[in-house]
Amino acid sequence: MKKLFAVLMALVMVLSFAACGQDDEPSVYWLNFKPESDEALKEIAEMYTAETGIPVEIVTAASGTYSETLTAEMDKANAPTIFVVSPNGVPTWGDYCLDLTGTPIANELATDAYNVYDGDKLVSIGYCYECYGIIVNNALLKKAGHDVSEITNFDSLKAVVEDITANKDTLGFSAFTSAGMDGSSSWRFTGHLINLEYVHEYRDNPEAWGNGAYGPAELTGDYMDNFKALYDLMVENSTTDRKELATGGFDAAAEFANGEAAFYCNGNWEFQGLLDKGMNAEDLYMIPYYSGIEGEEKAGLNCGTENYWAINGKASQADIDATMDFLVWLVTDAEASEKAVTTFGVMPYKSAAESTNRFLAQANAYLADGCYNFAWVTNYQPNVDAYRETAVNALNAYNADPSDANWATVVTAFIDGWAVQYAAANG
Template sequence: MRFKRIIALIISVMLIISMTACDFGTGKGSVYWLNFKPELDATLRSLADKYKEEKGVPVKIETPASGEYLQSLREQMKSEDPPSLFVINNQDAADEWKEAALDLSGTGIQDELNTSSYNFKTEENKLVAIPYCLECFGIAVNPDLLARMGFKVDDIKNFDSLKKVVETIHQNASWLGFDAFCSPDLDSGSSWRLTGHLANLEYYYEEQDSGSWKESPASITGAYLPNYKNLYDLCINNAVSAPETLAEGGHNPTEEFTSGKAAFFLTGSWDYATLSEKIPNVTMIPYYCGVKGEEKAGLNSGSENFWAVNAAVSEADQKATLDFMKWLVTDETASKAMVDQIGNMPYKNAAKSENGFLAKQNEYISNGNYRMDWLMLHQPNPATYRSELVTALSAYNADRTDANWDKVKEAFVGNWAKLYAEANNKVTIPTEGKMK
């Protein structure tokens, strides 16, 4: 009997060990999100704690510094502990990571989408990435500061009227105690406002002339670069900081705006929560730049934030990641926290947006104004393209001559064709100072 009891005990121990090993190998998995949006970091960390408490699944959040995401992603994807969830922000990134990304077709998170218009797919119809927020950007305005000079936001209907208000404020800045524009810095933390977002106005109007960009064009003409220059010059020449100081940056445009040091700010819906806390009636106007018919312009709308799931992590981590994504867009508390921070999530069961800038965009659309698509997502090799544009703009800021603006034009137009050709293994031939 004693021998039998010993055998039974051994069998029981072996069963426990076997079950434990099985459970360890097929556990709930974990989530590691390499986050693209610095302003979302605190919210995500809080939600990660909440998710672990509710579901027992650990969620790791890492957020690279602004401007360093792509480099960090490339390093992390080669590490022993790569992210299970990462962000794709344009067509180039979708092409670069299409093999590494899990096909999201037929997943629960795809079923929650309320639009498929923004999805990134391969030619083979593999669903590489889906948007997790839709945003808009334009020129934020403090109506109270305008009123101190006798202006109303409704007085601004095109570039000429914007120019009048901006220059009047700047000319009187010394006694007003505030200037027109926040500092449009060209450092890594802010240059995207000028080399990406502001540049979008040129791409948008050029696309309207040439037809819809289904994919990145091999070259651009720069036909609306003079309009970009109109608004760019207006910003740098009527700002809190002098043009010569913008290359090094280090100013704080968000603080300048919220503290009442400037009436206008190039930003978007992601900043609404922060700005409205100090300026409850803050609003937004389009990028008026002197284009014919711009009285019917709306805001720039789109996304550069698309979820992709790492196909190389374990199936348990993939499932945990997909479950976490679905929770973020369906859980009432979680989705509200996300929406309050980023503005809007394109999912059927996500919390409704209370973002004033997005509401303003909807108002423009309701009034028959056109929406400016995010075509800066087509920039070839965006990191290099924008870096070289920063170099040219910095030289122009320091010495605003026609010759220096020609260098901006080359960086804006010529480099597009050059970088596109390099990415697509095509030869470029310089012709009359342009890359064809």
Template sequence: MSTMNMKRILAAGVAAVTMFSLAACGSTAADPNKGHVYFLNSKSEVVDQLQQLAQDYTDQTGVQVDIQTASSGSYEPTLTSELAKSEAPTMFTIAGYDEFAKYQKYLEPLQDTDVYKLLNDEGKTNSHKVGDDAYTLPYAAEWYGIIYNKKIVNEYAKKDYAVIKSDADIKDYDTLKKVVEDMNKHKDDLGIQAAMATPGLDSSPYRFVSHMTRLPLFYEFRDDNTTFTTDLKGTYLKNYKDLFDLEVKNSPTESSMLSSKTYDDITSEFALGDVAFYPNGVWAYTQIKDNNVADEDLGMLPYWMGIDGEDEYGPAGAYDASWAVNKNASDKDKQATLDFIKWMVSSDESKNALSKEMGFSVPFTTFGDDDQPDNPLTKLARSYADEGKKSVTSFPLPSQQWQDDLASALLNYVQGGGQWSDFESAFTNGWKKDWDNNKNVLGMLPESKAFDAQ
């Protein structure tokens, strides 16, 4: 699951970390005169692959590469501690605007480096910037939209009562709404529990407060030709409400019970073939596969809400995981680090490891169609670019508290204890309040640039 969508639970102190000195002690492969790479990694699930790559790079070049991986939930305190040491990381990961703002003083500008120039256009757009300086290298693109079961939808399309002839006819929100409501009306005949998966509002309602909120935000920014403002009008919150209500009214679960369904419960509804539509991201594939939905039966639609111009965009893109280079490292170590990153995104060995073994869709021009993860949802999301459609940009959100307040307002709304206006207030007023607080705490805000200059 995208890291931007999960609430970080930080340990009170620095948790234990695992150190892999990949130029093994006593090895003659490493040449100290060629510089040193020290990578503080935040993804424990890919340690083995990184260890092999680093050892191979040392064997090939003589450059020592060390990797330290923080234990789960302790990355930020570990990074803070390591950066204060004399032998600090020469590269590390940045996830989200809050980390960028907190550690920006350590970051080397990268816009003039060879490796930055290898980023594709969306990769460059999603690099954290201040003025003309770009400080991060996104390395793992993810997308989210409305996943659907082609087999169920096309079986429905064969019915006399169907409002479409095939799934290819679903090209906008109005058609999607008609299909969802008609499928739900005929759910018994279709052998499904409901048309859409439960819009669960349990302890991790990220699909609604981190993902769906990006759409009204994106299109309001488009209208105002900006990439950031602390003052939102909430222009498209009615469109958000339309899609959310569609999910609530056409799911297997009563609205009063939405907080009782876990992420696993909801994913199972789709994976077992009990529902046809499931708004979520490409990471859901790991739990969908090997159940009742064949890979060839998976489809993905954008998060349509009936907003003018949304047909020009595909699924929303999230580029939360990025590499950064420590500006305080020696020139020799900085160059060694940049060379290592360039090798990571250029060599056949590393490209295969990043995409096929680690499952990353890497936004560099060195990665072709054959250098992508074996994830059909990723392939479907990327296919929109072949039609000339850009991804909806996932602009930064102010805080976890903002998301928590939205989740609370949504739950009160569906359970009858609150009004929709409470959600609108949490969205607009809470946005301003939390960004103002961020400015006081972090000392900076995202830059406001022209939307049409992205």
């Protein structure tokens, strides 16, 4: 028995030494949120390690599992030093974030438009921003005898769309790509398109939204008719029968790139992919969500971000310093920032490389014309996954049978569902 104890004690000792044996060398650990950037970030990390000798680890959470991965990783002794905290993650992770006010990386920011605060504490800062709207293939519009410049509001959009549908058989293409409702595509509607509801509520009453700092406990639902108008236009003039949308498995990007449809609801991150699929940059335009709201001739694209850097305040000081140095290097070094901008689209930092993304340039052109921006207030969706999944279910029922009763359920899911999830998230 004594020997057994001796052996057990020896084992415990070895294990605890192993646990204590963590090096005090400074290191950086970035838990990355964007799977499509994984490869580029790893190259950047290698560049930095080669230059400074400081190890930079990049771990990418599989698509849609960031929250699970972050929960598990934060529990480890070697927790991430850089992670992503968007506004709806603040209740959960705010305490873990270093206050970035006045830090070297915050001083490199070109704008404070993408900062996230928890009270006075600057918990995270945007590292790229994106835009979304309706992508247009102007070559197809021209084929149908139209031009993207005709479209300035919902009525003109509707006229072009319905004209294409009327001549669908002779033209050989549809107006809109499929609006699949599986997980790979439904966010284009339950996360993006619905922003037109939120953003106009926000414009009507910015105070309820803390002037863009947080989401309200309840929505008014004042613009759901506009959402319905545009949504119906999209699903009724599309490549796919709306009754089949619930099944999913459609490839809207391929439909668009193959010239099967002239309009495609998505964002600037598709730009490079569409070029790679053989489209011409000069045919591509992005137009705002025109939905029949008064004054929408002056609407711009949806610009914002859900990509925010937060630094783990519970990491060792050496790791925090190393992380700060790495981020500053990333947004100031010419070669590194060029690589980063290629994968991220654009970075809002003074010394970062210029963007080459045509859709982002168009977004900026709208703003330069004095159009109003659709801020990404969709970021405030409470319990975002559960909220959107409920909306998907309501939209599925509505697509199967577009009755008024089913539309009322869609409104309930988006508007009352918000209040329910808000209470659950903040209660």
